[in-house]
Amino acid sequence: MAKNVYQFVDVERIDPPKKPIAARRSAFAEIYQPMSDSQVQGQADRCLDCGNPYCEWKCPVHNFIPQWLKLANEGRIFEAAELSSKTNTLPEVCGRVCPQDRLCEGACTLNDDFGAVTIGSIEKYITDTAFKQGWRPDMSGVVDTGKKVAVIGAGPAGLGCADILVRNGVKPVVFDKYAKIGGLLTFGIPAFKLEKEVMDLRHDIFTEMGIEFVLNTEVGKDIAFEQLLNEYDAVFLGMGTYKYMKGGFANESASGVYEALPYLIANTNRQIGLEQNADDFIDMQGKSVVVLGGGDTAMDCVRTAVRQGAKRVICAYRRDEQNMPGSKREVQNAREEGVEFMFNLQPSDIAIDENGNACGVHMVKTELGPADAAGRRSPQAVEGSEHILEADAVIIAFGFQPSPSDWFADYGVILDEKGRVRAPRNGKFAYQTSNPKIFAGGDMVRGSDLVVTAIDEGRKAADGILDYLNV
Ligand code: FAD
Ligand code: SF4
Known part of the structure; x- marks a missing residue:
């Protein structure tokens, strides 16, 4: 029977189901549940095979996306995994962490009107499933060069x-x-x-x-x-x-101010039993936490603080939501987990108490000025809007140099x-x-x-x- 090319009209895009919020907020475990075999087959079948696959061009490793979607649709998982492994070293990882909305799925022909094919989730499914069923990359033709x-x-x-x-x-x-x-x-x-x-x-x-x-x-x-x-x-x-970008604020080295990566690494080390010194662990339980920054690292910090049992977690970002550099999916996940977002706020200094400990961040409200040469609008301070955003702990997540x-x-x-x-x-x-x-x-x-x-x-x-x- 000929393929129904209008499958994408009848079958809506679905994303993998997420675990209940309460379970997510307390566990360092993936929040997405697996898609069933039939869900994957149905979703893969939404691909139009549109001749000029923009998804493939936009994917930095140029995955053969329409081809492995077809194999997944036909249940030929080992062949799909083998093909996927030809262009990507870690497809099951990229399926989980790529910002697909900016890459393959953002370029999918169906994206604007019908919802992109769930490329990332299917990529993850293919290799996860193939590994579980015993597939391994085919190394049979490799000839040792002695190098x-x-x-x-x-x-x-x-x-x-x-x-x-x-x-x-x-x-x-x-x-x-x-x-x-x-x-x-x-x-x-x-x-x-x-x-x-x-x-x-x-x-x-x-x-x-x-x-x-x-x-x-x-x-x-x-x-x-x-x-x-x-x-x-x-x-x-x-x-x-690995050199973290400082804010250049007064009191940035006060007690209660933390760099993002050591915070995340110490938490992971505790989770996986590699902690060498208990003093490295930074515990946000019961604290009001402000994370400064708007990228993936900031999202990982706010969601880690939630899971550690923080009382209140705020992400403060100097531009608006549209201009956040991180994945939109992760911002949504953070919001669902109870993180508060405050936009158009520019930190000027860390506020300290009489003991020299951080007790908040001096903020000024911003509004976006005219676009620069790259089309990006820079935030400008609004006069008279200075205030302190109170916090017991401040995490600085401005990226790396x-x-x-x-x-x-x-x-x-x-x-x-x-x-x-x-x-x-x-x-x-x-x-x-x-x-x-x-x-x-x-x-x-x-x-x-x-x-x-x-x-x-x-x-x-x-x-x-x-x-x-x-x-
Ligand atoms: P790295 O992953 O940094 O690996 C470098 C390795 O070199 C490390 O293992 C280090 O131990 C080792 N090394 C360094 N010096 C030495 C030495 N002298 N001797 C021996 N070993 C050494 N990207 C995404 O696509 N999606 C995301 O969701 C995402 N989230 C992120 C969240 C955080 C918190 C951070 C910090 C980054 C995130 N990124 C994300 C970015 C992504 O992780 C990096 O771009 C990517 O890991 C870079 O890969 P790399 O191999 O260049 O470096
Ligand atoms: Fe490429 Fe990443 Fe999309 Fe996979 S999830 S197809 S690696 S852009």
Whole structure:
């Protein structure tokens, strides 16, 4: 029977069901329940197969979306997973954490009038289901080249690089200072967006594929970079960006003011039993918490504070909701979980009590001024609107700046004016740094961005390494 191309009219878009709010507010567990097989098949069938798949172009790794939607619709899950793994190193992760509204689903032809195909949820379903049923990436055609590459950083960039190398017969040895793989996937992004078992399973699968991990090992401290440079045929740097952006306020170092990432990491360490020092844990139970910032990190902080039992959690952002940089889906999830949003508020100082502890934030209301050259309207202070937003704890989530290691210069690795490693995508060998044997990708090259863009850069850098090694 011919396919009903108007399926999208009869079958509405549905998202995976969410757990009840009360359960969400107290658990560090993913909030979405799985879609049933028949739901996935019905949703996948909504794809128009529109000839010029904008979704695929907009996806940074250019997934073969219409093709694996068709396979999912036909219940051919192993084939769908194999195809999905050809373009994406971590499809089950991207399905969970990509801001699909800005990427694939935002570009879906059905998006405006009928509701985009639920691409992210189906991508997650395919690989989760295939793994459960015993599927593993097909490595049968791999021929060993005898070459080996040291990968520094087991985040999405390093894993993307290692995935392509091992599939091309080059042995990747991945070094990471943490005890688990994943980088920010494990230690930054909380379990309510991405459960930690997802990366544990990946660790096993990557190891089966032939990737070697050397964890709890900081390069430059526990092992010399020079040793890696001498012992390996090439080196890939995927070390992320970790210098937090300060607000530059008075009293920013007062007790009760916290940086976002150490707050999230300490919470995760406690959740997964890796806590080394109980003093690192920052407990928001019973507190009024104000989080400054409007990106994904800020959303993760507010929702973590809710789960720790905070009395009141406020996200204060200096622009309006439309201009928030984070995923709209996560803002909605935070709101549902009881987070209050205050827009057009510009912090000026941390307010402190007589003991020097933070007791709030001095705020001024803002309104958006004229658009700049990039079309973005900057907030301007409204005269006479100064006030204190009271809080027991303030978390600063303004994003991250590059944090290049001191030793880069010793090996001729040049940085750009912002401190990012210079490794052009379109150079002679993709993502080669100014030292021919050293490649780099992910946040340390493009600045703090997304999981999927880091994966993409790691994979493209691996192509550059393969060309460089002439294998
Ligand atoms: P990282 O993930 O930072 O990995 C770098 C790795 O290098 C780390 O494991 C680190 O331990 C290791 N390393 C560094 N130096 C050394 C050394 N000297 N020796 C050994 N190992 C070293 N993106 C999304 O797409 N969706 C989201 O929902 C999202 N939420 C986020 C929430 C938070 C709180 C944060 C901070 C970021 C979020 N992001 C999100 C962004 C995303 O996580 C990053 O863009 C991505 O992880 C960058 O990947 P990377 O591999 O470049 O770096
Ligand atoms: Fe969409 Fe991200 Fe998957 Fe690409 S990787 S299809 S952008 S969810």
